[in-house]
Amino acid sequence: MKRVYVNEKWCLGCHLCEYYCAFAASGEKDMARALKDIAINPRIRIEERDDISFAVSCRHCREPLCVKSCLTGALTAQDGVIAIDGERCVGCYTCILVCPYGAVSPSENGAVQKCELCVKNTGSPACVKGCPNGAIVYEERG
């Protein structure tokens, strides 16, 4: 299955992936309209210290701890993509506690949010498309 991989060597720490992520999730046509005057809450986050930076988002683990820990079945693996059903999530945040990558986070509406590879919005990961330096790639790696 194709996954999002991150190559820290080429990450510039420009944080554009975060903005493209937030824009993709907004459903708006225009980024300025979508993100103007708001604090974004993206599903991908840049980790950085000194000269090193890299993006972190859901790994779509083969044995996902978040899915195992979900009380309500809101998190499911669908063809390898770990998806969140906001209707079923009760906001217990167990998934946030168990995710070893910190890739699940609370959202504005009470349910948790996580990267779903943009399957529900633009079709292919917006962070990958928006990365100016090929530091985030979407590919098959066995």
Add this chain to the structure above:
Amino acid sequence: MPVNYIHPDYEVIRNPDRCVACRACERQCANGVHEYLPDAGKLVCDDALCVNCHRCVTLCPTRALKIVRSGNTYKENVNWSGETINELYRQAGSGGVLLSGMGTPKPYPVYFDKILLNASQVTNPSIDPLREPMETKVFLGAKPRTVARGKDGRLQNNLPPQLSLSMPVMFSAMSYGSISYNAHESLARAAEALGVLYNTGEGGLHEDFYRYGKNTIVQVASGRFGVHPQYLNSGAAIEIKMGQGAKPGIGGHLPGAKIIGDISRTRMIPEGSDAISPAPHHDIYSIEDLRQLVYSLKEATDYRKPVIVKIAAVHNVAAIASGIARSGADVIAIDGFRGGTGAAPTRIRDNVGIPIELALAGVDKRLRDEGIRDNVSIVAGGSIRSSADIIKAAALGADCVYIGTAALLALGCHLCRSCHAGKCNWGIATQMPELVKRLNPDIGYMRLVNLLTAWRHEIKEMMGGMGINSIEALRGNRLMLRGVGLNEKELEILGIKHAGE
């Protein structure tokens, strides 16, 4: 003048309706133009620091930024232009020589733009390159004048070493040091993928790049940095750099601050020491001296590598080229005055040398007249901007062209002409690791391959239109060219007719 104030040349215009304060501009500007004010939740900029490299404009996800001429003006004066006045103020304040990067921006005539190509109509039908074979392959090197046969009557191979190129383009000399590791890697990988050559420039060859040897021209310049037997033998050809179009008659100076780590090792000089290339080669004061170096290098490489001699296009270029063609060199590279540079004194760059078109035509004619054109191949450089320039250069007598600036543009360069500052926001003309990593060679090499692939298609289309099916048949074919708006003397030097004739 107590106050030395120069108004910024550019203004960064931010559309407040579109800016989402993502701060990409702030994070990506090595010059510190943009600054985020947390209390106000907005970005502000200091125009005075802007070099107009367009990094922020290009990365801004909402297209909220643009850079415009500031428009501040002195009292209008054709003789004392604003630029001239500012340069004078700058020197009055600093006492220093003005430095510039890249080629001259001055409005000298671009002869390529005053030359038009022919196309077939009715007779000598044009050729469709999508249906019929079309050859862009070229071989650089001295060509034998005679067919030699042995006692048994069999043909003897008396062909001097040749460079085989899939198309008549090479990446011109840009040293590791003047450009970054990633820029070099992009050029090397692209040359390998395309079947052409790139050039080390005068910085030696980084150990990682020896594996691209068969696509590498190793340069020997006046500073002789990084030259050793393995280096000479690792490339496909050796280039002796006598001069550079952007700065004929002067040497080079890579500041000690850039001579660190790998660069110091590759150049074989101590860390922190300035790399100063003298203006002349101190062992070359005549064609005979040049011949000695040519043959020293041939001797060092068992006569297996062609030797290129690169000169700047200057007033007596034809006579100089005639000498070089008799020196044993296999290829002459001529670099016109619009050629790029990492750093040159502004006055030299903008006032010394001659246009490549005139130099090329003059050299080709002189060598033909003297019957020594086959002694050498000719490579033309110094602002080849498109496939049309290549076709015109070929028809003026070039076997091949060098592209430098065009290649850097493909890698992201926006011609801000601030290479000498060492803070290239595109990761090209810099050695700062956080900037170098901005050029991902996986992307860079592909863009170079794309560019030359596109040019190759266009070359075939233009040749096909002229009814010519190989670039070698186009070489020196001035009947395919006509001038527009050129005077008699210019036409005579170019060896072409005026349009309508």
